Amino acid sequence: MIExxxxxxxxxxxxxxxxxxxxxxxxxxxxxxxxxxxxxxTYGMMVKSGRLSDGLWFWDxxxxxxxxxxxxxxxxxxxxxxxxxxxxxxxxxLMFEEDLxxxxxxxxxxxxxxxxxxxxxxxxxxxxxxxxxxxTRGVALCDNGVPKRMSGxxxxxxxxxxxxxxxxxxxxxxxxxxxxxxxxxxxxxxxxNRGAERMFGYSRKEMEGLHPRDVLKxxxxxxxxxxxxxVEAGETWSGDITWIARSGATVHTSTTMQRIxxxxxxxxxxxxxxxxxxxxxxxxxxxxxxRELNHRVKNLFAVIRSLVKLSxxxxxxxxxxxxxxxxxxxxxxxxxxxxxxxxxxxxxPLGEILEAVLAPYPADRAALTLDGPALWLPQGKITxxxxxxxxxxxxxxxxxxxxxxxxxxxxxxAPVQGEGTSLVRLTWEEHSPAFxxxxxxxxxxxxxxxxxxxxxxxxxxxxxxxxxxxGIRLTLTFEAGLLPQPMAPSTFHTSSTARSPMQ
Numbered sequence: 001m002i003e004x005x006x007x008x009x010x011x012x013x014x015x016x017x018x019x020x021x022x023x024x025x026x027x028x029x030x031x032x033x034x035x036x037x038x039x040x041x042t043y044g045m046m047v048k049s050g051r052l053s054d055g056l057w058f059w060d061x062x063x064x065x066x067x068x069x070x071x072x073x074x075x076x077x078x079x080x081x082x083x084x085x086x087x088x089x090x091x092x093x094l095m096f097e098e099d100l101x102x103x104x105x106x107x108x109x110x111x112x113x114x115x116x117x118x119x120x121x122x123x124x125x126x127x128x129x130x131x132x133x134x135x136t137r138g139v140a141l142c143d144n145g146v147p148k149r150m151s152g153x154x155x156x157x158x159x160x161x162x163x164x165x166x167x168x169x170x171x172x173x174x175x176x177x178x179x180x181x182x183x184x185x186x187x188x189x190x191x192x193n194r195g196a197e198r199m200f201g202y203s204r205k206e207m208e209g210l211h212p213r214d215v216l217k218x219x220x221x222x223x224x225x226x227x228x229x230x231v232e233a234g235e236t237w238s239g240d241i242t243w244i245a246r247s248g249a250t251v252h253t254s255t256t257m258q259r260i261x262x263x264x265x266x267x268x269x270x271x272x273x274x275x276x277x278x279x280x281x282x283x284x285x286x287x288x289x290x291r292e293l294n295h296r297v298k299n300l301f302a303v304i305r306s307l308v309k310l311s312x313x314x315x316x317x318x319x320x321x322x323x324x325x326x327x328x329x330x331x332x333x334x335x336x337x338x339x340x341x342x343x344x345x346x347x348x349p350l351g352e353i354l355e356a357v358l359a360p361y362p363a364d365r366a367a368l369t370l371d372g373p374a375l376w377l378p379q380g381k382i383t384x385x386x387x388x389x390x391x392x393x394x395x396x397x398x399x400x401x402x403x404x405x406x407x408x409x410x411x412x413x414a415p416v417q418g419e420g421t422s423l424v425r426l427t428w429e430e431h432s433p434a435f436x437x438x439x440x441x442x443x444x445x446x447x448x449x450x451x452x453x454x455x456x457x458x459x460x461x462x463x464x465x466x467x468x469x470x471g472i473r474l475t476l477t478f479e480a481g482l483l484p485q486p487m488a489p490s491t492f493h494t495s496s497t498a499r500s501p502m503q
Contacts, residue, residue, distance in 0.1 A: 055154030057091070057138070061111070061147050064088060073154050078127030096123040096131075096259075097234040111140055111147045118150075121157065131261040133157040179253070179273035181212060185228060186266040199253075199275055201246030212271070216243040216251075231257045232267045241273070252280040327394055330360070350377045350424070350480060354411060357386050361393040362402055362409070372413035375424055376481040384455035391448040392428055392474065401430035401471050408432075416477065424480040430471030437467045 055073025060066040067088040071081035077094065084090050092100055099122045110118035118138045123131050138152025173180045179196035183189045188211050192204040200216055207215065213224060219242045220227065230237050236258045243251045253273035261268040308325060354370050362368045377385060393402075393409075401407030413426040456463040461478035 053153045054134075054156045057136075057152050057154065059088065059138075059150040059152075061140070061150055067091060076156060077124065077132065094124045094126075096125075099123055107138075107150070110138070111150075114140060114142075118152070129266075178275075179271075181207075181271045181273075182260070182268060183212065183271065184266045184268050185211075185232075190268070196273070199245070199251060199273065200243065212243075216245070218243055227257065231259050231269055234259055240276070243273075250277070251275060252277045324394070327390060330390075347376050347378045347481075348382060350375045350413065353377055353382060353385060354389065357389045358393055358409075358411070361397060364405065367402060367408050369408070369410040369412075371410070372426075373415065375413065375415070378480070381459045381478065381480075384458040387455045388452050388459075388476065391452050395448065395472075396430055400435075401432040404432060404434055406433055407471075421479050422481050423477055426476045426478075428472075428474040428476075429468060430473070432471045435471045437469070 053072075054076055056068075056070040057073075058068040065088055066086060067090075068086045069084070069091055074081040074084050092103070095103065099120075103120065103122070106118055106120050109116045118140075120136055122134050122136055124134050126132055133156075135155040135157050136152055137155075138150050140147040141149040141151060173191070173193045174195075176193060176195045177198075179199045180191070180193045181189060181196055182191035188209040189207045192202075192207045196207075197203055200212075202215065212218065218224065220239060222239060227237050227239070236256065238254070238256045241253050241255045243253065245251050252275070254276050255274075256272045258270050259267055260270045351370060351372065351374065358368055358370070396402040396407070396409055401409050408431045410429050410431070411426065412429075413424055416423045416425045453463065456476065459476075459478050461476050464475045464477075466473045466475075
């Protein structure tokens, strides 16, 4: 090492020891003195020793494996200059791989066009495994326009071996809503910002020295060892990870990991987790809804095919067949429309479904009464319920209470005691002055009656038929539930307003 006090300089007033000033040295005395000093051996020794820069390099472009790097730069990196041969590989082997990938193209761009500066920030490993950020600049030296050599300097920008972020950067990290952490495979968590505390429920003190993967039970499509290997090799990894927060809630994140420093055999990793839980849950709901919709459409097509096939048996009157099929399909559509309004609840309010299916039938607004508590009809029972109501309403139009203007139908329902289940008893009762109790139902038994029985079986219900003094009376007992809260009043009552008689 050259001591600073040994660097003797011959000042211009000591003419006996100084060369003549050059004629182009400039007008100002310091400008002339600088030019004289630059050409002196003393100045060259100061530059070479690292007193005026952190390092110099001189590269043979015709024989590129040879490169001179000044001793001062090797000392900053912690190496003995005597052990370092003048080979480019001695320098490039210390560069981070991702920085080295840009080094060659940047040099080539400068050699192709001298107006393109070579100026790059590199990360280099020191002898003790720490990381230095180095700004390296260089200029090509040409012979008749052909680059022969390249000369440059090194400037140390930062030493990351202490692994401390600046106060400004730390403040930015703390204000982020994302979880930003710094950890290493060997020493666990070193940084844990407030975003991470909010997202996962663990404090910085609790996480210090622990691995987020273990504490938060991380799950990822790629094995964790494979992710770590890629990051330690200098690759930036991005992907989706599922964590379990302190509360037990599942947190889905879009995560990025990047190596920021290497210390010996350990690697410091910067990890940023962006919470995408809401998006993932929405995607899952959409998937379930799509699957449920496919299931419903498939079932509806199956029901319609059965209706067409069974309704046509033994029928020669095509217009009547078309009208009846249209009414039955319309009832299915009405019930389906109501259920779509409660897509996420897997069912619909019983009162609304009854009103949607039956409202088009009576010619007078007072001819239908719906009355009962606010109850919930499960999704699987909506379609068969719609078919049953359609058949009963159609019969009422043809032969029963709605066949005359002064007839009336009342539909009432109420919970009944079941064996460990929530049962509902729905009663369909017709009131018609012209009714004559003479086994009317059995005389008119046909496909409609069979359809009611098939739909009753599909609901897992119990059907009871009978006759009252002024019309038929039918009860249907089936499983239902309470209306989810908050949704509707505790009771449902309406006298339906006619929209269009289906006679």
